[in-house]
Amino acid sequence: MSQPATVREIRDSVRQRARSASEVCRAALDRLEAVEPSLHAFNTVTREQALARAAGIDRDLDRWRDRPLVGVPIALKDNLCTKGVRTTASSRMLEAYIPPYDATAVSKLKAAGAIVLGKTNCDEFAMGSSNENSAFGPVHNPWALDRTPGGSSGGSAAAVAAGITPLALGSDTGGSIRQPAAMCGVVGLKPTYGRVSRYGLIAFGSSLDQIGPLTRTVHDAALTLGVIAGADEADATSAPEAIPDYAAALTGDIRGMRVGVPALLIEQGVDPEVARAFRASLDALAARGATLVDMDLPHAKYATAVYYLVATAEASSNLARYDGVRYGFRAAAEGPAKAGHDDRHDNDLRAMYARTRERGFGPEVKRRIMLGTYVLSAGYYEAYYLKAQQVRTLILRDYEHAFERADVVAMPTSPVPAFTLGERATDPLQMYLGDVFTVSANLAGLPAVSVPCGFTRERLPIGLQLTGRRFDEATLLRVADAYERDTEWWRQAPAL
Amino acid sequence: MFTREQVHAVAALANLELDENEIEMFARQLGEILAYADEVQQVDTRGISPTASVLTRYPADRADQVRPSLSPDEALANAPDPVLDPTRDRAESGGLFRVPRVIG
Numbered sequence: 001m002s003q004p005a006t007v008r009e010i011r012d013s014v015r016q017r018a019r020s021a022s023e024v025c026r027a028a029l030d031r032l033e034a035v036e037p038s039l040h041a042f043n044t045v046t047r048e049q050a051l052a053r054a055a056g057i058d059r060d061l062d063r064w065r066d067r068p069l070v071g072v073p074i075a076l077k078d079n080l081c082t083k084g085v086r087t088t089a090s091s092r093m094l095e096a097y098i099p100p101y102d103a104t105a106v107s108k109l110k111a112a113g114a115i116v117l118g119k120t121n122c123d124e125f126a127m128g129s130s131n132e133n134s135a136f137g138p139v140h141n142p143w144a145l146d147r148t149p150g151g152s153s154g155g156s157a158a159a160v161a162a163g164i165t166p167l168a169l170g171s172d173t174g175g176s177i178r179q180p181a182a183m184c185g186v187v188g189l190k191p192t193y194g195r196v197s198r199y200g201l202i203a204f205g206s207s208l209d210q211i212g213p214l215t216r217t218v219h220d221a222a223l224t225l226g227v228i229a230g231a232d233e234a235d236a237t238s239a240p241e242a243i244p245d246y247a248a249a250l251t252g253d254i255r256g257m258r259v260g261v262p263a264l265l266i267e268q269g270v271d272p273e274v275a276r277a278f279r280a281s282l283d284a285l286a287a288r289g290a291t292l293v294d295m296d297l298p299h300a301k302y303a304t305a306v307y308y309l310v311a312t313a314e315a316s317s318n319l320a321r322y323d324g325v326r327y328g329f330r331a332a333a334e335g336p337a338k339a340g341h342d343d344r345h346d347n348d349l350r351a352m353y354a355r356t357r358e359r360g361f362g363p364e365v366k367r368r369i370m371l372g373t374y375v376l377s378a379g380y381y382e383a384y385y386l387k388a389q390q391v392r393t394l395i396l397r398d399y400e401h402a403f404e405r406a407d408v409v410a411m412p413t414s415p416v417p418a419f420t421l422g423e424r425a426t427d428p429l430q431m432y433l434g435d436v437f438t439v440s441a442n443l444a445g446l447p448a449v450s451v452p453c454g455f456t457r458e459r460l461p462i463g464l465q466l467t468g469r470r471f472d473e474a475t476l477l478r479v480a481d482a483y484e485r486d487t488e489w490w491r492q493a494p495a496l
Numbered sequence: 497m498f499t500r501e502q503v504h505a506v507a508a509l510a511n512l513e514l515d516e517n518e519i520e521m522f523a524r525q526l527g528e529i530l531a532y533a534d535e536v537q538q539v540d541t542r543g544i545s546p547t548a549s550v551l552t553r554y555p556a557d558r559a560d561q562v563r564p565s566l567s568p569d570e571a572l573a574n575a576p577d578p579v580l581d582p583t584r585d586r587a588e589s590g591g592l593f594r595v596p597r598v599i600g
Contacts, residue, residue: 096574097574098573098574100566100570100571100573100574101566193550193551194551194552194554207548207549207550207551231554233556233558236554236556237549237551237554238554239552239554240554299539302535302536302539305532305533305534305535305536306536308529308533309533309536316510320511323511324576325575325576325593325595326574326575326593327574327575327576328574328576329576330576330577347596347597347598347599348596348597348598349595349596349597349598350511351596352595352596353511354511354512354513355513357510357511357512357513358512358513358514358515361512363518363521366512366514366518366522367522367525367526369510369512370503370506370507370510370512370522370526371526371529371530373506373509373510374502374506374526374530377506377509383537384530384533384536386546387536387537387539387541388533388536389546389547389548390539390541390544390545390546390547391536391539391541391544392546392547393544393545393546393547394539394541394544396547396550428525428529429525429528429529429532432529432532443547444550445550445551470550
């Protein structure tokens, strides 16, 4: 297929009346319908609402034309609440849930003129690295349909890679935007913790979760961040820090910029083709005038362990709300109680809670609730949860020291390219270990971006991850954009 | 290692009913995951304060004013067993979430 358009190209063509928003919307829906049977990227398609909204923008273009995303079709991960549109988090628990409100990031995108085409498939409650934990079946990678798109924002990454929408929102708790972006050959940005309001994002790990864009270009990610960033009184963790003009920061000039490379961390367990592409991307940054700085993140090797202790503890608390009372699935409480049964379940209400959660949650969600409940329980709290939080402090300090000597830190996004669906599904620990390079940015609250940096011999995309200082997405995106200018990887599209 | 009894105890704390297969599976998998996570024990954390959140605290105070919010019907719209139109004198306006019997 021809190269799909970017956010900026579509926006400009609608502004200049070269194409109507309705034409753009119909073309995107046609593309969606053509490739969706192969991809399974969407849980819900809002065709009629999208066309009605596009028509509304066309009728009233004078009012809309200066908005930054006018007429741009977008997709939203299905853990972002959308008023009146089913929001499932890819879970049986929320299969019929219709939110009465929009997430703040969603209402900002709508106000900017974007048109929502639908809700994308993901790992259940954003827990997973392959999309295989979706209760509705996995997404297929547009580059190789027998492979995972990555996760948990796999549907969002696939939708952008397949040229359905030039922009999709994802959420990133331990790499869930960046890793699928890498595996699908698109750009994925996790902003600084607090940069984007989490209001209306179905909570997983509240000290780690952050909403961000998946796009084809760094410029489009910068443009989107400018729209969704900012303090929100509905989220007390959203930050009032000034929001620079991110697009204006993309000057292409990275002369003298220091790129830190934690060589020790990345010398083991990285696929040779990924390692080769990573080294070549460092050469490209150096050729543009950046200085490569050898550095150490001595505690980063513990980040995966710390992450799975902290994130599951937070998840076990956040998911306690799914009890079959106020919203979501409820199981009938009849029949004999099974394991997990104790005296407290000897009334109908307790039995209803336990059975609802047994039937409403899939295996990975239960596994994480169990792990998180355990590490928070009396007798284990100090050894696991508190200890993990202390090591989290050391990981944070590692980065503080690193940023005294470097402006960004470079790593591969994922140690491996997209693997075959089913290949790792039975071994959760192996799956977790694949998150080794992404989780520390969440633990430290730092912004990080994955940009396409090559392909394997089998034409599977590879991602370069850059991590920046807190609230300095401008520098981070400048380096990523400069790299993109010198490479053609992002122009590649899968032969779907 | 993680025993079946531990799986039972944690499942009860988490309000999760599990079937036999899940008990076997979780005993094995949680044991493996915790054995891996135990590597954090190697780190010397004496005197290191824990990080629960990287957040710099922002003032979240605001005036205590009544503002528009969900109507009772909207709030009940997703409930598995709502009482949308209470006819008795249990509630003057709006509805109720009905749950299974609590007291014998």
